Amino acid sequence: MPKQASVNIENKIAGLLKRNNLSITDSRKKILHLFLEQTGALAHGDIEKRAGEKFDRVTVYRTLQTFVDKGIIHTIPTADNSIRYALCKDECAGGHHHDHHIHFVCHKCNNTYCLDDVVTPEIKLPKGYSAEHVEVVVDGICKNCR
Amino acid sequence: MPKQASVNIENKIAGLLKRNNLSITDSRKKILHLFLEQTGALAHGDIEKRAGEKFDRVTVYRTLQTFVDKGIIHTIPTADNSIRYALCKDECAGGHHHDHHIHFVCHKCNNTYCLDDVVTPEIKLPKGYSAEHVEVVVDGICKNCR
DNA sequence: TTAAAAAAGCAACATAGTTGCAAATGAAAA
DNA sequence: TTTTCATTTGCAACTATGTTGCTTTTTTAA
Numbered sequence: 109m110p111k112q113a114s115v116n117i118e119n120k121i122a123g124l125l126k127r128n129n130l131s132i133t134d135s136r137k138k139i140l141h142l143f144l145e146q147t148g149a150l151a152h153g154d155i156e157k158r159a160g161e162k163f164d165r166v167t168v169y170r171t172l173q174t175f176v177d178k179g180i181i182h183t184i185p186t187a188d189n190s191i192r193y194a195l196c197k198d199e200c201a202g203g204h205h206h207d208h209h210i211h212f213v214c215h216k217c218n219n220t221y222c223l224d225d226v227v228t229p230e231i232k233l234p235k236g237y238s239a240e241h242v243e244v245v246v247d248g249i250c251k252n253c254r
Numbered sequence: 255m256p257k258q259a260s261v262n263i264e265n266k267i268a269g270l271l272k273r274n275n276l277s278i279t280d281s282r283k284k285i286l287h288l289f290l291e292q293t294g295a296l297a298h299g300d301i302e303k304r305a306g307e308k309f310d311r312v313t314v315y316r317t318l319q320t321f322v323d324k325g326i327i328h329t330i331p332t333a334d335n336s337i338r339y340a341l342c343k344d345e346c347a348g349g350h351h352h353d354h355h356i357h358f359v360c361h362k363c364n365n366t367y368c369l370d371d372v373v374t375p376e377i378k379l380p381k382g383y384s385a386e387h388v389e390v391v392v393d394g395i396c397k398n399c400r
Numbered sequence: 401t402t403a404a405a406a407a408a409g410c411a412a413c414a415t416a417g418t419t420g421c422a423a424a425t426g427a428a429a430a
Numbered sequence: 431t432t433t434t435c436a437t438t439t440g441c442a443a444c445t446a447t448g449t450t451g452c453t454t455t456t457t458t459a460a
Contacts, residue, residue, distance in 0.1 A: 131426055131437065152416085164440050169417070171438095185331040185391055189416095189448085212383060223383075229375040231390065236397025237358060237369075243391045244377065245331060251382025277406065277457050298447085310409050315448070317407095335417085335447095 117144060128178040135163045139171050140180075149184050149194035149211070149220035184211050184220055185243050194222050211243075214250035221250065263290060274324040281309045281317050286326075295330050295340035295357070295366035330357050330366055331389050340368050357389075360396035367396065 121140045125132050138159050156168050175181040184192040208228050212221045228242045267286045271278050284305050302314050321327040330338040355370045374388045
């Protein structure tokens, strides 16, 4: 029943957009599809490549920015210069991403995963520093590549 | 005795370059100065601005790349798209950065600090994943801004 | 001092990201 | 359904960022 499944995904996407007061447009649907169709995170470049034939570069930038603002996706820090985005699991309040999971980058398949079950550790800071948010990115080999 | 101090810094820089089999050039000295003159990390843009009047853009890129390759500086992951660099405290073997400190980004002064005394925590990963390197970036308010 | 090697500068190019505005599309009401 | 209004898209032009090949300059070491 692939038809049923795709209807479900359509509903999911429509609901997600509605809940965030966003109008339902082709580009938004397409980009959300990309995220929902796979586990890992997506680099901006990937998204542009896979949505870029149908949509303008500028639209991709603006759509991603909108999703980040609304808390639908979040960015993942990297040491190279490629921004990566992943779906927020729980809905994050507009602009406030309070996911506390860690990220894993496999340097074999080069995928980035949100490890939703691994909670960021408490970090003990030197005197005077106060923490607001902790990002952890682990790299190594993922379970599919070993 | 500012003269004495500046002589010391010159010696330090020269030694650092020699130890890494790098010839001593104006641009390398200038850029190392920038790092030694301050605590935090430097964004590529800052370095280019502060060294760019004397040196070509390309030279700045190549110099930073050389320093990373030699293990003199390391990159710090960020969620926005700005690469940040900081001096490696202990000499890292060529290309192998085995610093295990965490990074702190103050969102008031927007500086990035290496907290050399705070060691990255052990992260327990799900079955099948193997970790090679752990990056921790904390953001909040630094001790100078509170 | 000089010759070989390394680095810097320049130009040209490639990619990434931004802005303003006109045309197209979506939402909601008549 | 059709119309209206707000939102979103596409386009064009622009700025910023990063790269490459080649020539000239500087550094090193003999």
